[in-house]
Amino acid sequence: MQSVSVATTVRVGNHTLSAAEQAAGVPDREPFVDASGNPTDPQSVAIWLVAPTGTKRSFAYPTAGTTDSGTVTRQQVGRFYVDWTPNTPEDGLWCWYLVGSMTLGAGQTDQDVFYVRRPIAGP
Numbered sequence: 001m002q003s004v005s006v007a008t009t010v011r012v013g014n015h016t017l018s019a020a021e022q023a024a025g026v027p028d029r030e031p032f033v034d035a036s037g038n039p040t041d042p043q044s045v046a047i048w049l050v051a052p053t054g055t056k057r058s059f060a061y062p063t064a065g066t067t068d069s070g071t072v073t074r075q076q077v078g079r080f081y082v083d084w085t086p087n088t089p090e091d092g093l094w095c096w097y098l099v100g101s102m103t104l105g106a107g108q109t110d111q112d113v114f115y116v117r118r119p120i121a122g123p
Helices: 019-023
Strands: 002-005 010-013 044-050 056-061 073-076 079-084 092-101 107-117
Touching (some): 010 044, 010 107, 056 079
Parallel strands (some): 002 107
Antiparallel strands (some): 010 079, 073 079, 092 107
């Protein structure tokens, strides 16, 4: 599980992992694929972030709706992410969910957690 300090940006989704994410043990994510197993872009993608307090934030692709917190970024065919920076006092266990919807009715989902720790006060 990835662990970061408050005010550190976290990237969530099925993006290609950075070296830092790989070193932190973040599991590799598969891209969205078509029936033949080739990477493809769904018609819509949504990512939800759930704070330790239960507060939910949603992000959408290709455009955000009126209740969304922002848009999902398309990294490359089949790979999407959101960069999020938790603020104090949002330390604790966060959950995220990724959902893609395709014309054929088939979709893919993914989910994971990350831990946000509050900085330790100095003397």
